[in-house]
Amino acid sequence: METTQPAVMDSSSPTAEDMLSLQNINTYYGPNHVLRNLTLDVRKGEIVCLLGANAAGKSTTMKTIFGLVKPRSGRILLEGERIDTLGTDAIIKRRLALVPEARRVFSRMSVRENLEMGAYMIPDKAAVLSGIEFVYNLFPRLKERDKQTAGTLSGGEQQMLAMGRALMAQPRLICMDEPSMGLSPILTQTIFDTIQSVRQQGVTVFLVEQNAFMALNIADRGYVLQQGQIVLTDTAKNLLTNDLVRRAYLGG
Amino acid sequence: MAYFIQLAFAGLAQGCIYALVALGFTIIFKSSGVINFAQGEFLLVGAFIASVATFEWGLNFFLAVFIALLITVLIGVLFERFALRYMIGRPAFAIIMITIGLDILLRTGVVMTGKANERPPATPYGIASGVNYGGVHFGENALWTILVTLICCVALYIFFRYTRYGLAMRAAAIDQEAALAMGVNIRLVYALAWGIAAAVATIAGIFLAINVTTFDSTLGSIALFAFPAIILGGLDSIPGAVVGGVVIGLVQLLTQGYESHIANFVGIGFDTITPYLLMIIILLVRPYGLFGTRKVERV
Ligand SMILES: Nc1ncnc2c1ncn2[C@@H]1O[C@H](COP(=O)(O)OP(=O)(O)OP(=O)(O)O)[C@@H](O)[C@H]1O
Ligand SMILES: [Mg+2]
Numbered sequence: 413m414e415t416t417q418p419a420v421m422d423s424s425s426p427t428a429e430d431m432l433s434l435q436n437i438n439t440y441y442g443p444n445h446v447l448r449n450l451t452l453d454v455r456k457g458e459i460v461c462l463l464g465a466n467a468a469g470k471s472t473t474m475k476t477i478f479g480l481v482k483p484r485s486g487r488i489l490l491e492g493e494r495i496d497t498l499g500t501d502a503i504i505k506r507r508l509a510l511v512p513e514a515r516r517v518f519s520r521m522s523v524r525e526n527l528e529m530g531a532y533m534i535p536d537k538a539a540v541l542s543g544i545e546f547v548y549n550l551f552p553r554l555k556e557r558d559k560q561t562a563g564t565l566s567g568g569e570q571q572m573l574a575m576g577r578a579l580m581a582q583p584r585l586i587c588m589d590e591p592s593m594g595l596s597p598i599l600t601q602t603i604f605d606t607i608q609s610v611r612q613q614g615v616t617v618f619l620v621e622q623n624a625f626m627a628l629n630i631a632d633r634g635y636v637l638q639q640g641q642i643v644l645t646d647t648a649k650n651l652l653t654n655d656l657v658r659r660a661y662l663g664g
Numbered sequence: 665m666a667y668f669i670q671l672a673f674a675g676l677a678q679g680c681i682y683a684l685v686a687l688g689f690t691i692i693f694k695s696s697g698v699i700n701f702a703q704g705e706f707l708l709v710g711a712f713i714a715s716v717a718t719f720e721w722g723l724n725f726f727l728a729v730f731i732a733l734l735i736t737v738l739i740g741v742l743f744e745r746f747a748l749r750y751m752i753g754r755p756a757f758a759i760i761m762i763t764i765g766l767d768i769l770l771r772t773g774v775v776m777t778g779k780a781n782e783r784p785p786a787t788p789y790g791i792a793s794g795v796n797y798g799g800v801h802f803g804e805n806a807l808w809t810i811l812v813t814l815i816c817c818v819a820l821y822i823f824f825r826y827t828r829y830g831l832a833m834r835a836a837a838i839d840q841e842a843a844l845a846m847g848v849n850i851r852l853v854y855a856l857a858w859g860i861a862a863a864v865a866t867i868a869g870i871f872l873a874i875n876v877t878t879f880d881s882t883l884g885s886i887a888l889f890a891f892p893a894i895i896l897g898g899l900d901s902i903p904g905a906v907v908g909g910v911v912i913g914l915v916q917l918l919t920q921g922y923e924s925h926i927a928n929f930v931g932i933g934f935d936t937i938t939p940y941l942l943m944i945i946i947l948l949v950r951p952y953g954l955f956g957t958r959k960v961e962r963v
Binding site for chain 1: 835
């Protein structure tokens with residue numbers, strides 16, 4: 413069923429440049445209606461960020477994209493192909509990768525094994541090895557901890573590992589759920605630098621962040637989610653000066 | 665001394681049986697959180713099929729073992745696929761009940777064939793053969809039991825450490841949703857867990873049946889001793905299951921051998937409760953077993 417979009421919505425309809433497009437998504441947890449008619453899109457090569465208060469439904473948006481929860485209605489397209497009907501494994505196979513909220517590294521596995529798990533859908537062994545080299549170049553601290561159990565890494569190292577693990581899938585689109593959570597300003601900067609260099613390599617980035625200022629500084633566009641609804645979307649530059657955003661997320 | 669070594673050897677072989685049962689139990693528990701009360705019945709069904717295959721169908725021992733493995737693995741995988749899968753999200757109690765249902769189903773299935781009192785499968789080696797060394801008899805079946813258990817452990821170690829599906833099973837055991845997000849097919853993980861559990865139980869069942877020389881439908885009750893082994897090792901630890909199994913076997917056979925020597929008040933049959941005594945003591949000292957993980961991890 414087609415519904416009219418709120419006036420604030422970006423008027424763009426899905427185009428050939430769309431990497432990911434969510435159309436009128438409604439997601440529930442039991443009777444709890446969490447995502448309400450959510451529509452957004454991420455174009456190829458962009459960094460798009462999703463802002464929202466606690467419990468707005470940001471993580472649920474991520475889980476819905478990956479089929480970890482199924483939307484009750486709406487469609488999700490990846491480069492024009494419907495993926496909301498697919499299982500998570502089939503979605504991952506299409507080169508989507510997730511950096512989940514709270515890192516979720518495999519605690520009782522080594523750093524290297526975590527990276528190997530990231531490449532679970534990559535059949536080519538040589539590609540996996542060069543992927544590990546790539547991640548170790550990006551995060552030399554992980555290289556030193558190759559055999560260490562992931563659960564014993566520091567919070568920042570675990571975040572690097574979660575990001576490296578996602579990159580192992582050689583993604584076209586990488587979705588990150590609060591990658592800077594609980595990190596020091598310096599480590600946060602490292603993570604944001606990495607996000608930019610990842611985009612430079614041609615990977616599209618969809619980013620959920622509490623740190624709205626830093627996210628908007630590296631993003632091209634942004635969406636604001638309130639109680640499961642998109643209430644605002646604009647270029648990152650405009651959002652930085654937008655009243656609603658300033659009041660709610662930039663503390664001023 | 666020879667007496668002690670004799671007992672320890674028998675205990676080790678018995679412990680290997682427990683270890684194999686405990687292994688399957690732990691692998692299922694780790695990957696799906698299901699406590700499988702039918703684990704013991706895989707021993708019975710495996711030994712039974714191998715026996716029928718050698719005596720009724722006149723097959724060679726190895727072929728018989730292969731067929732027994734095939735059928736029990738199929739039973740395990742199909743049970744997971746067609747019964748347990750519809751229980752996802754149901755209370756743990758309901759899931760336990762359904763595995764108890766499988767237990768009863770398998771046992772009565774064997775009884776109903778009318779061949780429940782069976783000789784163990786004809787072995788390529790003499791049941792009573794073995795080597796004598798220093799006054800100790802090392803029975804051939806016990807030697808094979810120990811060797812094959814060792815091979816199973818090494819194979820599982822390699823599987824879990826170095827193979828793609830082994831890593832996937834470990835990852836899913838640690839964090840199922842994160843494993844899904846890597847593209848792991850959780851259905852495959854469950855199927856593998858049940859398949860491996862059924863296979864190791866069948867191997868244990870065949871050796872056990874050969875060891876007891878005649879067996880009936882109660883063969884699977886041996887799993888009762890695998891429970892203390894699992895608790896001893898720590899419910900969710902695979903090496904723990906092996907160590908726990910061996911320790912229980914040793915303790916049991918040693919008490920069996922010495923109980924008449926010690927004191928009258930201990931009495932005969934004390935060995936059937938020592939595994940549980942040991943379990944209780946370990947639980948008091950280390951509530952998570954010898955190798956179990958405490959649920960405190962950095963997130
Ligand atoms: N598995 C679940 N079962 C039931 N309700 C859930 C579940 N996960 C999330 N919710 C509810 O859905 C709503 C949105 O949660 P979500 O995790 O998507 O929020 P979020 O925007 O990511 O918040 P935060 O910034 O705190 O991470 C919340 O009210 C939450 O309680
Ligand atoms: Mg969240």
